[in-house]
Amino acid sequence: MPSNLHEAGMKVDFKAKQLEFASYIRDPENNPPPADVQPQRMAMYRELFFNNIDSFLSANFPVLRTILDDRQWFELGQDFFSKHASQSPHFSEIPEEFLDYLQNERDSSADFPFMLELAHYEWVEMALSIAKETVPANQKSVDTLLNQHIRLSPLAWPLAYQYPVQKISPAFLPETAPEQATFLIVYRDQDDEVNFIEITPITYRLLQIIQEQEEVVTTDCLKQVTEELNHPNPEMIRAGGLQILKELAEKTIISVA
Incomplete structure (x- = not known):
């Protein structure tokens, strides 16, 4: 004891x-x-x-x-x-x-008012570079994307910031956030390179819809974003959205199920 x-x-x-x-x-x-x-x-x-x-x-x-x-x-x-x-x-x-x-x-x-957003932006590159997930290859041609099931790559992150973090440098230190938010997609491609692309609010919303539903039919995705925008020319939005989705598929940001 x-x-x-x-x-x-x-x-x-x-x-x-x-x-x-x-x-x-x-x-x-x-x-x-x-x-x-x-x-x-x-x-x-x-x-x-x-x-x-x-x-x-x-x-x-x-x-x-x-x-x-x-x-x-x-x-x-x-x-x-x-x-x-x-x-x-x-x-x-x-x-x-x-x-x-x-x-x-x-x-x-x-x-700086943008310090947290800038740090997050810089962290994303490191986080994606060491992520263990793999980029799924598209099994079908992106030319026949309409009516296909699509999903977001696990190595593609849609991001929204108040400040244009990708432009910040010793020569550019904004004191106030601009009226328009900054939308980015950061992704790791099949060569394991991390890429940053500035995207439009519509592209960001398309990616959000895909991400929220995990897997969605392209026509349903385009229909939802068209209804949300309430644009006077819905066909133009659908056609433009389909082209955006094709470009994202070519970059393996989204995959065709």
């Missing part, structure tokens, strides 16, 4: 020491260093951990990195490092954890 109590005590002590160690590494300004570890060694550990996080963020959010100066970038990384409790131990999921932090924990009036 005493042996078991001793072992339990050792486990509690270890957890407490681990928490003390991690707390200081995360936020040395607000947590004391472990008393039994040399300050130089703690500084080395902290620099190692923080630099690993910083390198992953810089690699996955290159545009965000370029529009922030060194001080702003360091403070952003430090805030993430100290505040966010990551739910995944995998380095590849750090960018997604960073998005969660920006959306739910970040609170700074000095941030």
Whole structure:
């Protein structure tokens, strides 16, 4: 019995020491260093951990990195490092954890108003590049798309942003969102290359309908978008929509069942 109590005590002590160690590494300004570890060694550990996080963020959010100066970038990384409790131990999921932090924990009036959208836009490329799904090949000719069942590729993501995130750079930093939202389709093709295409609101709505229904007949999809638009020339909308669907099928953004 005493042996078991001793072992339990050792486990509690270890957890407490681990928490003390991690707390200081995360936020040395607000947590004391472990008393039994040399300050130089703690500084080395902290620099190692923080630099690993910083390198992953810089690699996955290159545009965000370029529009922030060194001080702003360091403070952003430090805030993430100290505040966010990551739910995944995998380095590849750090960018997604960073998005969660920006959306739910970040609170700074000095941030660009488009920062979350830009970060999401940059994260999408990485997420699609490592996704395990495969791009289904079209089994039927896209020329006979009418009346066929179609579905959205699992590696094609329709996106809508308030800001034109694909244009943001050090030379273009919009302070307010334009009246017209930005619609994009990001997809990985059969050569495993990730592509970004700016699309019209109608194309975005077509993709939404396909995505919502998982699989839909082209005529039903075109009928729904035509009715929603209430256009005076519905045939023109149907013909234009069919052409859009053919182009999307050629790019394997949608597949023909």
